[in-house]
Amino acid sequence: MLNLKKTWIFLSLCSMSLLVFCFNASSQDDREKEIFKRVKEVLLYSYSPKDLDISYSKDVYKKYIEDLDPFKRYFLESDMEEFSKYKDKMSDMFIRNDVSFYHLSIDRLYKRINETEEYVNDIFSKPITFTNDDYFYTDDKKRKFPKNKDQAKQYWKSYIKYRILQEIFNGQKEKDSINDVKELLENSDKDKDSKKLNKAKTKEELQKESVKKVQENLSEYFRQVKLRKKSDLFSIFVNAYTEVFDIHTTYFSPKDKENFNSSMSGKIIGIGATLQDVKGYPTIRELVIGGPAWKSKEIEAGDKIIKVQQGKKGTPISVVGMLLDDAIRLIRGEEKTTVVLTIEKKDGSTKTVSLVREEIEIQETFVRSAIITDDKGNKFGILYLPEFYVNLENNSKGRDCSDDVKKEILELKKQGIIGLIMDVRNNGGGSLSEVVDIAGLFVGKGPVVQVKDASGEIKVLKSKEKDIVWDGPLILMTNELSASASEILAGAMQDYKRAVVVGPLQTYGKGTVQTIIPLNRFGMEDDKFGALKITIQKFYRINGSSTQLKGVTSDIIIPGIFSYSDIFEKSQEFALPWDQIPSTKYTIWQGTPKIDYQYLKSQSEERLKGSTYISSIEKAGKWTKELDKIDKIPLKYEKFMQEMTKRRDQGKIFEKETNFDAKIKVEAPDYELVKFKTDTVLKAKREDWYKGMKKDFNLRESVNVLNDMISRK
Known part of the structure; x- marks a missing residue:
């Protein structure tokens, strides 16, 4: 058995002597190895070091697979058989700064994601019915990885049915609300308001709309998943090693570190607007009063950002279809610098707005x-x-x-x-x-x-x-x-x-107490390695x-x-x-x-x-815990609606009893x-x-x- 302290003191001394030659690591693979090495060095100062033994290796492997595909939606049983040979080698790879398993697993993940998108498109190309007595199994820990592509497709079929039925049920709730409003408007002189209310949709109309909505949502989901760079997933691999030490020892990529600093200080440098992704468009959700965007009087909630330009002489970069996080990073920058946004207004017109970035408080x-x-x-x-x-x-x-x-x-x-x-x-x-x-x-x-x-x-x-x-x-x-x-x-x-x-x-x-240790602490280069939040x-x-x-x-x-x-x-x-x-x-x-x-x-x-509030809270807590134990949901239309209606009605009872x-x-x-x-x-x-x-x-x-x-x- 290797003792972490003794082993890593030796490794750390060897690594530090080589750091000067590693600062200009040219390839992504070299950068990942360098991060791996520096994380290992910093873990030397952990409050509760681990032995780099077989037990640690197995724990790391188990956590990595769970974090990489937590719902068992992508990998197949054959992938697990192939990956299992690394189960006892994770410690050894850590010592040798070997990231080959990371590349193998991520490349396979992207391959499976592409295959999954094909399953999903094929499922939507055919009629989807809810007449069979089948189930969607919700307990991912009990469920095994699919044996083959047919089983994988069957899982996605049941998952899609589950999502569609949820949408239909929510649509029915909306219909109930509309009927309640109509009843209030009866015998009133608000005919115009009454006419504006949607007609109660039929079961077939609700199903058609729900199928379309779920299809669009999943299409957008796959678009965003495939946009993620392979390098962005490296944190998952590194954190499998760190979080087995304890759950609060975490690797932060440069992006994650920046976000953490902002959350701790309550401040960011930007234009004073919160954004949301609306079908691939970074869209203004809310303006911060007094911020640059608000002061410009040219930007409002609902505007879409089409392009971002750094300074008045920079090259405009299209942000349509970009990951929202990446678009936000282009919009943020140094205080008192200029960013030029090309905006699409709600009426379809476009305009260019020049803003000077300011420090914004997150109230x-x-x-x-x-x-x-x-x-x-x-x-x-x-x-x-x-x-x-x-x-x-x-x-x-x-x-x-x-x-x-x-x-x-x-x-x-x-x-x-x-x-x-x-x-x-x-x-x-x-x-x-x-x-x-x-x-x-x-x-x-x-x-x-x-x-x-x-x-x-x-x-x-x-x-x-x-x-x-x-x-x-x-x-x-x-x-x-x-x-x-x-x-x-x-x-x-x-x-x-x-x-x-x-x-x-x-x-x-x-x-436990954590501290943040930058991984570039030995060099003068920009922060490209991130940091480790470590329990000390x-x-x-x-x-x-x-x-x-x-x-x-x-x-x-x-x-x-x-x-x-x-x-x-x-x-x-x-x-x-x-x-x-x-x-x-x-x-x-x-x-x-x-x-x-x-x-x-x-x-x-x-x-x-004798407080009804207290008794209701206790009953609601116990009821919620019992719901968590249910590991399958019926996908037959009548049974699903019956189950969800039962839950909704019980929830309403608790809501009424706890209305204080x-x-x-x-x-x-x-x-x-x-x-x-x-x-x-x-x-x-x-x-x-x-x-x-x-x-x-x-x-x-x-x-x-x-x-x-x-x-x-």
Whole structure:
């Protein structure tokens, strides 16, 4: 058995001495080998190294095949027999920087995709009926790869039938909605509106339209799949090696790295527009108020981008039929540079628009706040933090979430709030340093989290915040998708007895720390190798417990729809284990109010007792889990419609039972009301957020708990 540390120290020294000769790798194959080699070098610093043995090799092989063809739609049994000879050689190929299996498998994949498109076209060339008692099998893990092309074609035939039946069913739902509207318009004087409504379509018309729509969608799917460059799939191969170490150790291609940096900073350089692919045309979906496209007054939602030109003297490049991601990269660029777009308007006319690129903030990334007034007239503040973003460029234009949270709290305090809710639901994490700074806003100076590296060395990360920004009653709202940095914050607030955590039985359970290491760190060339996000540490609460796998248990437990699912870290095959280290020294919160957790819990349990909302959420979660166990769907028309109608009707029951009135008033803070006067898009988005909060059961219970905390003073 080869020990990774010893083997890779030797390999790394050999590789580093050769790097100077590899910077100008001319061919794509050389570039892939170089990436493979550099990834291997960086993995040397992994928190939990693997032995390059047969077991590792088999795991890598299994993961690669699963990720390359996860639904078993392309490869045949004969391909698997041929590929299986590499099952025990993946480790050896890694050591030798051998990418031959990657090329073999990808070339075969493209061949099978072309064959599959032929199957699909042949299926659509003949009448498609729904009279036989056959099934579409949905459990891909149980299903084997097709033995031959006939079996492969049969799979696609059943898949196409399934998609068409879904479209017919959705069309029937639309017909039901139309009939409901017609009924409302009966005996009214709105004849014109009534005439505009579609006539109820017959079963045959719905089927014909559905067949056409599925055919068009699959045609577009194959077009986009075949447009993907072979090199774009190399990440799948590399990540089969990295993610067997642990699921968060991931290779980023240069494109992926750029996207990751944008998501972490909440900023991009561009024209201020979101795009979508509409039948091969990059199409404007939405404009950012104040962005270059919006300021031009020449571009609007629905416009198609035909060509992109770099600068006023560049050569226009057609982006029609191009992958949307590639078209977007042509439109983005350096700040203050010019991009010229050829636009096709909705009326078919074309025009050329010259825009100067600017830094655009992705508003959905940043913290936002609101004022909540309950039915007793009590006023509370809520902060929603989608992620723990950070200013990666460390420049004056960048934003750190800790600074933004501090500003929002100060604004809320001006408006006389008596309690604060910090909402980190669906927050998957982000910057470790930022969560430490945010914790300091509530507890001041002191330890927030412990981290342990691969050598076993433990460090305590402490807040340096001198002034506590909020010392009043505090709630932390979590859910099953609150992970990583969110769990650090929740765990720290619990350990300090500073806040009450309201949410499901446990959060996601990610207790590991990653860092980004560029693969071009030894050279001066442009970033053409990408980067590796590698797990270097595990973090632990200040009480010594890891959040890995176990997450954070809520003080006030409210079951969620995901509580019965397998989305948690503990369900992942290559997740690192849970463990514990000694507690560090810290002083429990000495401010007021002192939190009487037992009292708050008993009060909440009394309110939740007999709640139809809670029972419906539990029933819906269990029902969804049972649906996941169903591994086949009938393709006979009557049986399919019966099954889907049953599901739809049950879903409507749960929707009705969980339709909740929180009996709260939600308003924007004063500083944002000023923005609403000029930024109508921001206003609309915020109002949509407020609307959701007014139906939020967990938010209402958090308000109730705050009231209990205040009354207990």
